[in-house]
Amino acid sequence: MTSKSLTLTIMGSGTSTGVPVLGCGCPVCRSPVPQNKRTRCSALLQWAGHNVLIDTSTDFRQQALREDLDRVDAVLYTHTHADHIHGIDDLRTLNSNPDGLIPVFGSKQSAETIQRIFSYIFHDVEDPGYRPRLSVREVYAPFELFGQTVVPVPLLHGRGEAFGYRVGPLAYLTDCSRVSESSLRLLENLELLVVDALRFREHPSHFNIPGAIALARQLAPVRTLLTHLSHDVDYAKHSADLPEGIAFAYDGQKLSFALDG
């Protein structure tokens, strides 16, 4: 990786249950195909020698081991549903600076919720014990991180809200059911769109596959990956039905892009 490239790794491509779903014996959950095994949704962005994680999924430990991850320099949180945050404790051994804090970014609501749910991390206690050393930063607008502009993209996630994030030519939009006009304007000229596409049937808080394809057609990125997938998606069987330029994401998938500047 050069200092002017951006690499995306799909840490997890699964919905909140993961695939296989515990207790389910459906053909996808019993499938031996690696692309049908989906840990909870997360991604890793790497640029300028830095590792920036999007969410700390319930399966973060397993994902970090698989990717041989030895350091996390920042975390971008999309929202605070359990599947996106519950791996937070495993950040504690991945801080490159033993005297420093890993910055974790999110909306005001995400920042407040993370500090409330994981109060043991942030409360000043006499015995520091083993806990992640984090500094929470609320973000509202584009901000600079390791020499690149990170653009939070407000999304509607059912009755709630989530952030997508754009870095250079790449946008990662998990957990969303609608994109406002103002957010659509932040998503022009993409090389890669990664977007929530839970399943074929409609869902109140996630794009289904036809909805995600419609968004991809509207934004016209060079390439689109569908993520946050349920066990309704059989990778091999259903991939053939996707339009050109659109594919299902899978765990461990990597893509690299050139960055300006």
Ligand SMILES: [Zn+2]
């Ligand atoms: Zn989710």
Ligand SMILES: [Zn+2]
């Ligand atoms: Zn199943």
Ligand SMILES: [Zn+2]
């Ligand atoms: Zn969610």
